[in-house]
Structures are given as C-alpha cells and as structure tokens.
Amino acid sequence: MARTAEVKRDARIGEAEAQRDSQIKKADSDLAYSLQAAKTRQRIKEEQMQVQVIERTQEIQVQEQEILRREKELEATIRRPAEAEKYRLEKMAEANRNRVIMEAEAEAEALRLKGEAEAFAIESKARAEAEQLIKKADAFREYKEAAILDMMLDTLPKVAAEVAAPISQCKRVVMVSSGKGEVGAGKLTGEVIDIITKTTSMVHQLTGVNVGTACSKDRNITGWNTKTAQAAM
Numbered sequence: 001m002a003r004t005a006e007v008k009r010d011a012r013i014g015e016a017e018a019q020r021d022s023q024i025k026k027a028d029s030d031l032a033y034s035l036q037a038a039k040t041r042q043r044i045k046e047e048q049m050q051v052q053v054i055e056r057t058q059e060i061q062v063q064e065q066e067i068l069r070r071e072k073e074l075e076a077t078i079r080r081p082a083e084a085e086k087y088r089l090e091k092m093a094e095a096n097r098n099r100v101i102m103e104a105e106a107e108a109e110a111l112r113l114k115g116e117a118e119a120f121a122i123e124s125k126a127r128a129e130a131e132q133l134i135k136k137a138d139a140f141r142e143y144k145e146a147a148i149l150d151m152m153l154d155t156l157p158k159v160a161a162e163v164a165a166p167i168s169q170c171k172r173v174v175m176v177s178s179g180k181g182e183v184g185a186g187k188l189t190g191e192v193i194d195i196i197t198k199t200t201s202m203v204h205q206l207t208g209v210n211v212g213t214a215c216s217k218d219r220n221i222t223g224w225n226t227k228t229a230q231a232a233m
C-alpha cells in the first residue's frame with residue numbers, strides 16, 4: 001500500500017513536473033513568439049518610417065526642384081527683363097546727362113569764342129580808330145593849315161547841300177524885288193554862295209586859315225568855290 005501510494009505520488013509529481021515543463025516551454029514559446037512578433041512589427045514600422053522618410057525626402061527634392069524652376073522662370077520672365085530695363089534707363093539717363101553737359105559746354109564755348117571775336121573786333125576797330133586819330137593828330141601838327149583846308153574842302157559841299165536842301169524841296173518860290181539887284185535863280189544861287197563865303201570867313205576867324213589864300217597856294221586845289229556852289233545847286 002505504501003509502495004502504491006509512493007508510486008502514485010511520484011506519478012503525480014512527474015505529471016506535475018511535466019505539466020510545469022510544458023507550461024514553461026509554452027511560456028517560452030509564447031514569449032519567443034511575442035518577441036519575434038514585436039521585432040517583426042518594429043522592423044515593419046522602421047521600414048515604414050524609412051519609406052516615409054524616403055517619400056518625404058523625394059517630396060522635398062521635388063519641391064526644391066519646383067522652387068528652382070519657379071526661380072529660374074522668375075529670373076527669365078521678370079528679374080532679367082527688369083534689370084535689362086533698369087540698365088537701359090540708366091544708360092539713357094547717362095546719355096541724356098552727357099548730351100546736356102556737352103551741349104552746355106558747346107554753348108559756353110561758342111559764347112566764349114563769340115565774346116572773344118566781338119572783343120577782338122571792338123579792340124581792332126578801336127585800335128584802328130585810335131591809329132587814325134593819331135595819324136590825323138600828327139598830320140594836324142605837321143600840316144595844320146593844309147589839314148584844316150582839307151577838312152574844309154571835305155565839309156563845305158555838305159554845308160552847301162544842307163543850305164540848298166530847303167530850296168530844292170520847294171515846289172514854288174515867289175520873290176519880291178524893289179527893282180534893285182538880281183531876281184530869279186541867279187539871286188538864289190548868289191545867296192547860297194554868300195552863305196558859304198561867310199562860312200569860310202568864320203573859319204578864318206576861328207582858325208586863322210584863309211581858305212582862298214590856301215587854295216591859291218596849292219595848284220591841285222583850284223576852283224573849289226565853283227564846285228561848292230554847283231554842289232549847293
């Protein structure tokens with residue numbers, strides 16, 4: 001009986017140990033499965049994450065390429081034309097500024113040359129007039145009487161013309177005579193010659209030069225009274 005009980009006890013113990021070992025193996029198997037499943041899920045998740053990273057990277061690359069494309073398009077369609085227009089306007093402004101400066105300089109140079117030419121002309125005229133006056137002054141100092149006579153011979157026809165001018169402009173002349181002296185054109189001519197004669201007398205009184213005497217001394221200046229009278233007519 002005791003032996004049977006012992007055998008049964010040992011059998012139960014063996015069964016219990018076998019069951020325990022089976023449970024342990026099952027637990028190990030379950031744990032291994034769970035670990036493997038977890039590893040598998042982790043690997044799958046990592047692979048999915050890697051795929052997402054790759055996809056995101058590709059998306060970023062695509063976006064960067066799109067940005068570059070748009071940048072190039074902007075460069076070609078807007079920025080470069082704008083810079084070209086800016087450059088063109090700057091060059092036009094610079095050319096216009098240079099043109100204005102050159103025109104101003106040319107005008108200033110023209111005014112300067114004109115001023116110099118006018119100043120030279122005035123100076124030349126003044127120098128010529130001064131030289132002429134000096135020559136006249138020298139001639140008057142050296143040939144006082146002859147110079148005065150020359151001036152008189154040059155001026156008397158003009159005086160005679162001025163004296164005769166009112167008469168030449170008259171359409172009708174009415175003369176009244178008391179019966180003595182000349183009447184008509186001879187009377188008018190005589191009055192003109194009388195005025196001129198008085199002029200020569202006045203010259204003699206002012207300068208001391210006797211026109212008639214001076215004319216008689218120079219054979220080249222004879223008959224000037226007759227010419228003067230004819231000019232007055």
